[in-house]
Amino acid sequence: MTAKIVLLNGVGSAGKSSIAKDANDHSRTLPACADGCVPGDAARGAAEPYERLRLRTLLQDGKPSVVIKAGPVGRRTMQGMRHAVAAMAGQGNNLIVDDVLCDDEMSEYLSLLSGFELYLVGVFAPLECAGRIQQEFRL
Structure with missing residues (x-):
């Protein structure tokens, strides 16, 4: 039986x-x-060198925007997660994957998961709602 994978993608x-x-x-x-x-x-922008992930808040057209940059450890970690998802599905496990896709990560997922039943789901929220949640929980 082919594993089913639901890939949820959206902003924090x-x-x-x-x-x-x-x-x-x-x-x-x-x-x-x-x-x-x-x-x-790492997710909160620790002073650690650009090894894992760095989040920066910028203003674009007067509105806040977050830029995520991965260093070498961050890239390897997230690539390992994508391969782990494929390995778990390869054992027949149905999965719900929660990720924030950056750069060329979608093409890697599509390649790794091509032999499975894959459902891509975009998750959206109004900027005010996501911003309020991040401020309330200091994310």
């Missing part, structure tokens, strides 16, 4: 993790969350 605080948790609670799937692969200090 759009609700991907909540959707994945709820779907996991009501189905026979395993969760795979990018948040679990990123150490908290």
Whole structure:
């Protein structure tokens, strides 16, 4: 039986993790969350050299925007997660994957998961909502 994979993609605080948790609670799937692969200090822009991930908030057209840059450790970590997803699916596990795709990561997912039943889901939230959530929880 071919594994089924739902890939949730969207900005931080759009609700991907909540959707994945709820779907996991009501189905026979395993969760795979990018948040679990990123150490908290790196995700919050620790002073560590550009090794893992660096988040920078910029103003674009007067509105806040977040730029995510991965250093060598961050790229290897996230690439390892994508390969782990493929390995788990290869063992027949149905998965719900929660990720924020950057650069060329979608093409890697499409290549790694081409032998499975893959559903791509974009998760969106109004900027005001996502910004409020990030401020309230200091994400």
